[in-house]
Amino acid sequence: MGGIDAVISASEHLAQGPFLHHLIQVTAHQLDALGDESCQPLYEGVLSGIRENSNHAAFASATDALTHHPALASALGHPLTRSLLSRLREALDADDDLAVALIGVEAADCLVQLTLAGITSAARLLGTMDEATEDLDALPEAMAIRLPRLLGVLDAHHPGAGLRGALERCLMLDHTCRDAAFELALGDLRQALEQNQYAPMVEQLRKTQNRLAELITLDPDRLDAHLYHTAIEAVLGLSAPDAPTRVRTAASALREVLHRYRSWRYRTHTPAWAKTRQNDVIAWSELTVVLDGAAAYLDQDDPWYAGGQSILTALLRAYTAHNTVTVLKSPTAAAAAETLVAPIIEDAFLQVEHRQRFLQHALTHDEEIRDDPAAQQLHAALLHRTKTNGCPSGQQADDQGKVRRWHQLAHQLKDDFAVFVDQTPDHLLDRLELSLRTHDDVLNNISDPKYGRLRARILRELEKSRDWIPGIADEFTALVETTIRFSYLCYDIGRKMGGSYTEYLRSRDKDGKKQKVDEALFHQHYREVLQFSALFGVVNSEVIDKAGGRVDILASFGAVQFNVECKIEEDNASETALREYVSQATEYQNTNAGFAILLALDKTVASEGAVNLFDSIWVESVLRPGEKEPCLVVIFRIPGGRENPNTLHPHPI
Secondary structure: OOHHHHHHHHHHHHHHHHOOHHHHHHHHHHHHHOOOOOHHHHHHHHHHHHOOOOOOHHHHHHHHHHOOHHHHHHHHHHHHHHHHHHHHHHHOOOOOOOOHHHHHHHHHHHHHHHHOOOOOOOHHHHHHHHHHHHOHHHHOHHHHHHHHHHHHHHHHHHHOHHHHHHHHHOOOOHHHHHHHHHHHHHHHHHHHHHHHHHHHHHHHHHHHHHHHHHHHHHHOOOOHHHHHHHHHHHHHHHHOOHHHHHHHHHHHHHHHHHHHHHHHHHHOOOOOOHHHHHHHHHHHHHHHHHHHHOOOOOOOOOOOOOHHHHHHHHHHHHOHHHOOOOOHOOOHHHHHHHHHHHHHHHHHHHHHHHHHHHHHHHHHHOOHHHHHHHHHHHHHHHHHHHHHHOOOOOOOOOHHHHHHHHHHHHHHHHHHOOOHHHHOOOOHHHHHHHHHHHHHHHHHHHHEEEEEEHHHHHHHHHOOOOOOOOOOOOHHHHHHHHHHHHHHHHHHHHOOOOOHHHHEEEOOOOOEEEEEOHHHHHHHHHHHHHHHOOOOOOOEEEEEOOOOEEEEEEEEEEEEEEEEEEEEEOOOOOHHHHHHHHHHHHHHOOOOOOEEEEEEEEEOOOEOOOOOOHEEEEEEEEOOOOOOEEEEEEEEEEEEEEHHHHHHOOOOO
């Protein structure tokens, strides 16, 4: 660049143009080579560029250069901090000036990195960042969208600064709510890992998992949320009666998501503050693999007849996970491993006597195990707990081992838990715990993100009715959910599945013969699905003399009844056309709750294929003259007489 004298003479030009980052690099090189005194003439040029440069690209590359030269940033001191804060505050009043707003958020990013490196004080930055979220609507979207991540990073390092309130304000806007929800979930996770007892730690982890689940429902492609959600599931699943299945499923899901996450992150720029987060993701996946290896051998019926040493090694790895997994090296996280994982391994030995004998034999005769610190630590812990509890199989009611083994029951029963477990045999407690978890699993499995969004949309519309009261709401919800599952079945059923009940869904069989498509088959299939559901005892079909007519399907929950009207439409299955059928369904509800269902078999499916399921379920509000409260009819459009997907072609544009 012509030497130091040439750079000094052109410093103002370099500072105000696209070459500001070159000026910073030269100054940093001069500082390293000749010391602070020789750089004094260059410092003012750098600070001038930080204060006044109006080119966003130039400013972004300049702040990036500053974070790569912390010695220079430290030498610039308070004037640099003031200049960056000034650019951030200017952005808060930028209105429609996008360049000023983007420069402001680059300044915030730089300040965050300098704060984490200990170069600048956090106090003024924390206050300014909180101020930035007071009126998010006034900020340009390109600026606001980057704030939640920076707030989350600062909240992680300064948890008492009140930035969770700022993150919660970010939940109000569509373009900031996803990142804000993720940062709040990470904050919940940190709070969970700071607990020093099993029950509160598990409860906080479940809150974290629920927040992540809500985010995944909102944004199914949110890979980082999937990673943390499945990792927490693996940790919590280790204490479940069905631990081998639960942890194995979580580990498999995490491996798949991690592969996608790595592909997505491949060769992308990672800010310095985000690298520790990526390390955490990898470490959580490593912990899940360790737990997966151990969970396979926690079953009380596992005899250990074969592969005993490898089984013991897997359990010991999990027992000392805080020494082997990256994320568990910090004191807080290490305590979490000792609280959540280690006691479960101990319980596995205490509950089955032959495992203790196997460990004792290995410590006596196996050279590899004899000198293993983990095996020695486990043996000492077992001896201590045996002496403390007297008999390992007869734990006292206040023993935390019970809370670890049946924490779902502890969560449900709260203060009554100690008395309950003292009076209930262990095998009954295990059956209850397994029943609770199995029910949760079923609900989680069916509540995939799009299903959850569909269900929530339907229920939001139904809740507007004054009839949505106890004794009616839950019952109609059960009928609607079963009918949604029927719709899933109809959409996904194969050409050779379902037998004669499902002929109406296909156009031709393998022999090319026309399939039978009539209303009776449609009724029969739906009724059979209801009969094999939890509603099998409340469903009647072809109910005559009801409001002067015949009801196709009638679900009777005591005095509360709902009718399901089944129709076949051969000419026009649009929403407008199907609206003509709702009056009949409404008529049958004249003396009962204002809810009904209309099932419409769409025989108008063309060569372009059927409309997707999520656009084929909606609610119609029917308010007839003289009525004050509408009847709400949920319409399900089922495609019938469909062609083979191989023969479909796109609609001409």
